């Protein structure tokens with residue numbers, strides 16, 4: 001049986017941190033320059049600490065695809081913790097996102113995008129052009145059909161079927177819009193601003209409909225799958241992309257509840273997602289060059305090493321109890337041989353499995369291999385589960401101990 005490596009031995013497998021400021025899109029950066037001097041920064045983006053807010057992701061994507069230098073200040077969403085007083089002093093409603101553009105504070109994601117377009121030029125078709133307006137209305141229709149299906153409690157079988165068909169017909173309209181040219185995008189030279197408007201919620205639909213409804217969006221709608229594959233070929237998108245496990249558990253408090261149709265397919269997909277093993281092509285189809293598992297394992301390890309003191313100190317099992325089991329899971333991760341954790345540690349390992357958040361903590365594929373290693377290591381100890389993930393709030397996910405102060 002493999003012995004758990006020491007922290008020093010594990011550190012030999014770490015990889016250097018990517019350049020957060022000028023490297024690929026990432027959720028950890030507080031400043032993005034794209035090779036320009038800091039004096040070029042005219043934008044500050046206020047977005048949520050967890051990288052869970054879809055409206056923030058929309059602005060984040062736009063700035064990244066346009067390569068506009070910007071600063072990031074991270075703020076807590078109410079269902080995940082207390083709102084920072086400094087932010088309430090600037091934005092009394094506490095709503096996110098907001099940007100400061102040449103000293104002017106702007107809220108409301110659509111207003112922000114239009115202001116950014118006016119200052120820096122559009123990304124593809126202008127968002128107020130007639131075709132873009134049509135696409136944006138379609139995005140809202142799709143959003144409403146999704147909410148109606150996902151967030152209405154107590155639907156009977158007939159109502160569930162109606163909500164599913166209503167969603168399907170609007171998703172097919174999105175497919176028709178995507179099929180107007182040979183390109184996978186809404187306009188031939190995409191991804192453009194309108195594509196980015198669709199990304200945050202379609203990403204969340206893909207995860208939540210599999211988990212709660214047993215509906216495999218990418219399989220049901222090939223043009224949407226093609227669009228996702230084109231997005232996933234882009235490093236910039238991958239830097240903001242979340243995994244199924246993160247989404248299905250961050251949505252309930254944000255949406256006021258998500259309800260399962262309790263079909264055999266929904267139950268079976270939910271079980272797989274909760275194990276953290278990933279849903280293969282339903283979840284993400286990263287190109288081969290981007291899904292090097294050995295590298296992803298080392299990235300996951302490096303992210304844990306960076307935060308290990310705080311991670312151990314904040315773990316409910318207590319640092320001394322969970323130290324060996326986490327090293328055992330990291331040993332499993334790196335050696336690909338199951339390393340036995342100390343007896344009685346399965347619940348603590350599964351607690352951590354359930355609280356990895358992508359892309360906040362690490363990229364999707366790194367989160368996937370780390371969850372797998374935690375589950376395999378916990379399984380060697382027994383069936384005990386961690387504390388259930390709350391559905392009315394996520395105060396269990398307080399990321400503040402892990403934050404570095406903004407520069």
Ligand SMILES: N[C@@H](CCC(=O)N[C@@H](CS)C(=O)NCC(=O)O)C(=O)O
Pocket residue numbers: 053054055076077078079083094095096097107108109110254
């Ligand atoms: N219409 C707004 C909606 C923004 C919104 O709903 N933001 C949520 C997060 S997704 C928020 O800030 N809620 C307050 C909070 O959670 O603290 C926009 O487009 O910017």
